[in-house]
């Protein structure tokens with residue numbers, strides 16, 4: 001079966017043990033190697049592809065990820081819908097560690113990443129519409145599943161895509177807050193824009209791993225992030241098992 005659904009796993013989700021694996025595929029693309037082999041399998045009765053964004057052993061930092069190769073590979077095997085799982089810091093007061101969030105907007109603070117498929121050998125310059133950066137229909141299904149499971153989830157929020165790999169300063173977080181951002185992560189862009197360029201339906205499921213810099217006294221530790229992600233990713237797996245069967249053959253976005 002050709003999977004029309006893909007899950008991109010982020011920090012804390014380098015493997016999806018709920019997926020009944022059929023095979024692993026190492027793909028090459030005109031943009032280079034994807035972060036990891038594409039794992040094909042079955043989840044909730046549907047064919048699903050899984051890709052580990054930071055590599056199978058979590059060795060690729062956010063600015064080194066080959067986002068173009070990842071999205072291209074998924075598109076090439078016939079994927080139409082992409083659920084992007086990502087760890088984030090919570091900026092808004094109700095974005096406590098462990099909460100799931102389904103952003104409906106984003107602000108891009110990243111730089112120096114390959115951010116488009118439309119740059120070489122063009123017959124004309126292309127600007128895709130990005131007014132609504134996430135696929136409304138796919139977001140709605142994720143939200144429905146979260147409601148049905150009674151998960152502590154935020155249904156509307158703005159994602160700040162930070163450059164990383166360092167965490168932000170307190171002043172950077174204040175600036176993001178003034179810009180209207182509610183959560184901050186490092187991998188949401190250019191991933192979302194590249195998905196749009198390929199006409200893929202793309203939605204994010206963010207897991208709050210920590211309060212963003214300056215929101216609570218003291219430093220943010222990796223131990224804290226990892227601890228919160230263990231619990232958070234457990235919720236994500238439950239959510240995915242519920243959401244995937246709800247996904248129809250949605251329109252391209």
Ligand code: HPA
Nearest residue numbers: 087088089184185186209
């Ligand atoms: N900032 C950026 N990315 C993150 C954070 C954060 O605080 N936590 C997890 N990913």
